[in-house]
Amino acid sequence: MLEEAETPGVERAADAEPSAPRRERRRPRPSAPQEPATEQAVAPAATEPGEPLAPRQLLAVIESLLFVAGRPLDYAELRKLTGVDEARVRAAVGELAKTLEREGRGVRVQRMEAAAQMVSAPEHARFVAALLGLPTQVRLTTAALETLSVIAYRQPITRSQIEAIRGVNSDRALASLLQHGLAQEVGRAATVGRPALFGTTPEFLQQFGLTSLDALPHADLPQAQVAEALRERAAQSIRDAVNAGDAEQRDQRDPSGA
Numbered sequence: 001m002l003e004e005a006e007t008p009g010v011e012r013a014a015d016a017e018p019s020a021p022r023r024e025r026r027r028p029r030p031s032a033p034q035e036p037a038t039e040q041a042v043a044p045a046a047t048e049p050g051e052p053l054a055p056r057q058l059l060a061v062i063e064s065l066l067f068v069a070g071r072p073l074d075y076a077e078l079r080k081l082t083g084v085d086e087a088r089v090r091a092a093v094g095e096l097a098k099t100l101e102r103e104g105r106g107v108r109v110q111r112m113e114a115a116a117q118m119v120s121a122p123e124h125a126r127f128v129a130a131l132l133g134l135p136t137q138v139r140l141t142t143a144a145l146e147t148l149s150v151i152a153y154r155q156p157i158t159r160s161q162i163e164a165i166r167g168v169n170s171d172r173a174l175a176s177l178l179q180h181g182l183a184q185e186v187g188r189a190a191t192v193g194r195p196a197l198f199g200t201t202p203e204f205l206q207q208f209g210l211t212s213l214d215a216l217p218h219a220d221l222p223q224a225q226v227a228e229a230l231r232e233r234a235a236q237s238i239r240d241a242v243n244a245g246d247a248e249q250r251d252q253r254d255p256s257g258a
Helices: 055-069 075-082 086-102 122-132 142-154 159-166 171-179 202-207 223-253
Strands: 107-111 115-120 183-188 196-200
Touching (some): 086 107, 142 196, 159 196
16 A cells, blocks of 8 residues: 655644634724814903993993983993993093094093083084084174173172172173073072072083083183182172172061062
8 A cells, every 4th residue: 555645844734723713804984074163253252241341341331322322421320331430430431532532533522520421523513513404603792702701610600790700780691691502500509599500501512612611721810810809709709698688687577578
């Protein structure tokens, strides 16, 4: 019998060790296409109610309020609307007025003792008057201008004090100023008879292109003349009080007026 020759280097299949099973690699599932990220504009955060306002925000808020109001706004009202104290409100109104005037804007802030209002710039008065069909000038007599000057610089002031300064009767001149809305009654004096006190109006400031009474020209009077005017004013007040007291005593002695 022929013996099968073994081929060197060749192992039998039966004697070969079984190989380890191959692990199939799982292919990753295709993911859904992602939309490219888009940049979203972030709006500036609005100030929440009750949140304190920064100085620049306060200026902008007051400017908006004065613009849409269309009338004088009291400082107390601005304080309630903005939620800040009145001192800050007054300071912001003053800063806004300076900014508008410095930049030559078409509007101004008109400041009164207890209120503020946004008005058109005085240098543009003729254009505004042409649009609204209003007269560009108000004609006043010399007597009315003198009376208005006394009221503007000495307000609040009574009728008798005006006449003491001018030296003549001022009834017609004062009535003309009241009719044109340049003067108004602002209260009562705390003297006998409680005479009416008169002062200027916001219309006066607007007609003369003034943002406040502080913008009035300052008269350079000698110190002696100023002291004399103050003495005369005090003396006139005493005379008015004495005359009113005498008249009241006469009425009490003779109620019938006979």
